Amino acid sequence: MDNTTSPLYIYNSLSGKKEAFKPLNPPFVGLYTCGPTVYSDVHLGNVRTFLTFDVVFRYLSYLGYKVRYVRNITDVGHLLGDAAEGEDRIEKRAKLEKLEPMEIVQKYTNGFHDTIAAFNLIPPSIEPTATGHIVEQIEMVQRILDNGYAYIVNGSVYFDVKKYAEQHKYGELSGRKIEEQLEQTRENLEGGDEKRFFADFAIWKKASPETIMKWNSPWGEGVPGWHLECSVMSTKYLGKEFDIHGGGMDLKFPHHECEIAQSVGADGVNPVKYWMHGNMLTVNGTKMSKSLDNSFLPHELISGSHPLLDKGYSAMTTRFFFLQANYRSTVDFSNEALLAAEKGYKRLMAAIKTLDNIRASDSSSVDVNKLIGDCRNSMNDDFNTPVTIAHLFDGVKMINSVADGKNTLNQPDLDRLRTHYQDFVFDILGLKDEDDAGESNVTLLDDVMHIVLDLRNQSKQNKDWATADFIRDELKKLHISIKDSKESSTWEYED
RNA sequence: GGUUCCGUGGCCGAGCGGCUAGGCAGUGGUCUGCAAAACCAUCUACAGCGGUUCGAAUCCGCUCGGAACCUCCA
Numbered sequence: 001m002d003n004t005t006s007p008l009y010i011y012n013s014l015s016g017k018k019e020a021f022k023p024l025n026p027p028f029v030g031l032y033t034c035g036p037t038v039y040s041d042v043h044l045g046n047v048r049t050f051l052t053f054d055v056v057f058r059y060l061s062y063l064g065y066k067v068r069y070v071r072n073i074t075d076v077g078h079l080l081g082d083a084a085e086g087e088d089r090i091e092k093r094a095k096l097e098k099l100e101p102m103e104i105v106q107k108y109t110n111g112f113h114d115t116i117a118a119f120n121l122i123p124p125s126i127e128p129t130a131t132g133h134i135v136e137q138i139e140m141v142q143r144i145l146d147n148g149y150a151y152i153v154n155g156s157v158y159f160d161v162k163k164y165a166e167q168h169k170y171g172e173l174s175g176r177k178i179e180e181q182l183e184q185t186r187e188n189l190e191g192g193d194e195k196r197f198f199a200d201f202a203i204w205k206k207a208s209p210e211t212i213m214k215w216n217s218p219w220g221e222g223v224p225g226w227h228l229e230c231s232v233m234s235t236k237y238l239g240k241e242f243d244i245h246g247g248g249m250d251l252k253f254p255h256h257e258c259e260i261a262q263s264v265g266a267d268g269v270n271p272v273k274y275w276m277h278g279n280m281l282t283v284n285g286t287k288m289s290k291s292l293d294n295s296f297l298p299h300e301l302i303s304g305s306h307p308l309l310d311k312g313y314s315a316m317t318t319r320f321f322f323l324q325a326n327y328r329s330t331v332d333f334s335n336e337a338l339l340a341a342e343k344g345y346k347r348l349m350a351a352i353k354t355l356d357n358i359r360a361s362d363s364s365s366v367d368v369n370k371l372i373g374d375c376r377n378s379m380n381d382d383f384n385t386p387v388t389i390a391h392l393f394d395g396v397k398m399i400n401s402v403a404d405g406k407n408t409l410n411q412p413d414l415d416r417l418r419t420h421y422q423d424f425v426f427d428i429l430g431l432k433d434e435d436d437a438g439e440s441n442v443t444l445l446d447d448v449m450h451i452v453l454d455l456r457n458q459s460k461q462n463k464d465w466a467t468a469d470f471i472r473d474e475l476k477k478l479h480i481s482i483k484d485s486k487e488s489s490t491w492e493y494e495d
Numbered sequence: 496g497g498u499u500c501c502g503u504g505g506c507c508g509a510g511c512g513g514c515u516a517g518g519c520a521g522u523g524g525u526c527u528g529c530a531a532a533a534c535c536a537u538c539u540a541c542a543g544c545g546g547u548u549c550g551a552a553u554c555c556g557c558u559c560g561g562a563a564c565c566u567c568c569a
Contacts, residue, residue, distance in 0.1 A: 016499095033569090034569075035569090036569075037568085042569085043569090045568090045569060046568095046569045047569085048569075049569035050569075052569090078567085078568095079567085080567060089567080174498080174499085174564075174565090175498060175499065176497090176498070176564090176565075177497095177498085198566085199566075201566065226567095246569095247569065248568080248569030249500095249563065249564080249569080250563075250564070250568055250569065251568080251569065252563095252564075253498095253564060253565070253566080254564095254565090254566045255566090255568095257566095258566090277569095278569070279500090279563085280562085280563070280569080281569085282562075282563095285561065285562070286562080287562080287563070287568085288569095289567090289568055289569090290567090290568065291567065291568065292568095321507090324507075324508065324509095324517085324518070325507085325508065325509090326508085326509075328500095329500095329501085329508085329509095330500095330501080330562070330563085331507090331508095332507085334506080334507080336505095336506050336507070336519080336520090337506070337507045337508090337519085338507095339506095339519075339520095340506070340507055340508095340518060340519035340520080341507080341518075341519080342519090343518080343519060343520095344517090344518045344519065345518095347518085347519095347532095348518095350532080350533095354533090378509095384509080386508065386509055386516090386517075386518095387509060387510085387516075387517080389509095389517070389518080390508095390509070390516055390517035390518080391516090391517085392517090393516095393517055393518065394516095394517080397534090400532090400533055400534070401533085401534065401535095403533075403534095404526090404533060404534050405534095406534065406535090460528085463528075465528060465529075468528090468529095469528095469529075469530085472530080472531090481531070481532085482530090482531075482532095483531060483532045483533085484527075484530085484531080484532080485526090485527095485532080485533075486526080486527085490532090492532090
C-alpha cells in the first residue's frame with residue numbers, strides 16, 4: 001500500500017466523533033453485530049443494517065486484518081414488552097402458525113440466510129444462537145447478582161439500574177440521563193410491576209407454565225432476557241473487551257445501553273471500543289418497521305409486487321442503491337431513486353467489462369494511482385461508500401475514454417486498475433455482475449454470441465444492413481442488446 | 496414534553512470554512528449506414544432570517560419543516 005493513504009477512521013457512537021481505528025490485538029479484529037430475531041421475515045431495513053456491517057467486515061479484511069465476525073441469531077428471549085405477562089415473540093408466532101417454536105426459528109433462520117445470500121453478504125465467522133448459550137447466560141446473571149447489580153422477584157431477575165447508575169455511567173451511549181427520564185415516565189410506574197425502578201430490565205424472566213421454551217436455573221424455570229444474549233455471545237467469542245459492535249440505530253437504546261451495563265455489572269469491563277450504528281431505511285420519510293406495517297420484503301422488491309413500486313429491482317441494484325448513501329444517514333425508498341441506481345449500477349458493470357477488453361499502450365495518460373488512493377481514503381473515512389462510488393465513476397470515465405482512444409494506459413497501470421476494480425467493486429462493496437450470476441452456460445453463450453457478432457460484422461462489411469439489423473432486432477427480442485464501436489461489437493443481457 | 500439528528504439543484508445523494516462531488520434525468524455537440532453505447536461541453540443548489548469571518552452549504556443564534564429514540568423494532 002502506498003503511504004499517501006490515510007489511516008482508517010471510524011465514527012464511534014460512544015464519543016460522537018470519528019476516531020482513528022486501533023485494534024486491541026492487531027492484526028486481529030473482533031466485530032459483533034446484533035442479528036435478527038427469527039420470528040418473521042427480515043425486511044429491507046434489516047437487510048440494510050446487515051449490509052453495512054458486511055462492508056465493514058469486507059473492508060477490514062481488505063486492509064489485512066484477521067477479522068472474527070460474530071452475528072447472533074435471537075431464537076428465544078425477545079419478549080413483547082418487559083412486563084410480567086410479556087410473551088416471547090417466537091412463541092407467539094408459533095401459536096399463530098400452529099408450529100413448534102423451534103420450527104419457527106428454523107423457518108425464519110433459513111429465510112434470513114437465503115435473503116442475505118441473495119444480497120451477497122458474506123456469512124459471519126460465528127453465528128451463535130441464544131438457545132445455544134443458556135448456560136453462559138445463567139452464569140452471567142449470577143455474576144451480576146453476585147456483584148449486587150441485580151435482584152430477584154418471583155423467580156425473575158432484574159438489573160438494578162438505579163444502583164448501577166450510582167457507580168457507573170448508565171446512559172453514556174445514548175446520551176440519556178436517568179433523572180430526566182424519571183419525570184416523564186412516572187405514570188408507567190403504576191400497576192403491579194415487579195421492577196423496583198422504571199429503568200430496570202429483566203435479565204432472567206420467570207416462565208409461565210404454558211411456555212414451551214424454558215430452562216431450569218437457580219431462580220426456577222425461565223428464559224434469559226433479550227439484552228443478555230448479546231453480552232454473553234459477544235464476549236464469549238471476542239473477549240471481555242473487543243473492537244467493534246454494530247447494530248441498527250434503534251437498538252442504541254435500550255438494547256446496547258443495557259449490554260454495556262450488563263458487562264460492566266458482571267465483569268467490570270466496558271466491553272466495546274467502537275460502537276457503530278446504522279441508520280434507518282424509510283418509506284415516505286417514515287421508518288420501515290414491522291409494527292408500522294410499511295415493510296418491504298426482499299421478494300416484493302425484486303419482483304416489483306409491492307404496491308409502491310412500478311417494477312422490480314434486483315438484489316444488486318438494491319445493494320448499490322444502499323451503498324450510494326452513507327450508512328449513518330437515513331435512506332428513503334422511491335421508484336425514481338431505485339431506477340437511477342439501477343442505471344448507474346449497470347453503467348459501472350459495463351465499464352468493468354470494457355476494462356477487460358482494453359489493450360495496453362506504451363504509456364499512461366491518466367493517473368491510476370490517484371484513483372486508487374482516492375478510493376482508499378474515502379473508505380478510510382468511516383467507510384464512506386458513496387464517495388468511494390463517486391471515485392469509481394471517475395474511473396468509469398477513465399476506462400471509457402481509454403476504450404474510446406482518447407486516453408491511454410500502460411500495462412502496469414492497466415493491471416493495477418483491473419485489480420483495483422476487482423478489489424473495490426466486487427470484494428469490498430460486494431457487488432457482482434448479475435448477468436453472470438448463477439449461469440452455468442455463460443461461457444457457452446459468450447462463445448455463441450461471438451460467432452453471431454462475427455457474422456453480423458461480415459454483413460456490415462458487405463453493407464448488408466438488412467441482415468445486420470435483422471440480427472440485432474431479433475437479439476433485442478431476447479433482451480440481448482448490441483453495442484457497436486469502431487473496433488468491434490459487444491453485447492449485453494438486459495432484464 | 497425530553498434527548499439526538501436532518502432540511503443541498505427535476506430526483507437520489509456527498510461535502511462540514513476558500514478548490515467541478517458522483518449517479519439518474521435534461522440540453523448542445525462528436526462518433527455511427529441507422530440505433531444503442533461511449534466521448535466532449537453544458538443548465539438547474541445549498542429551508543428562511545440574522546450573526547461571526549477577508550470569505551459560510553459548511554461555524555453560532557432564532558424561525559419554519561421533517562425524522563429517530565424515550566424500554567416492541569435493524
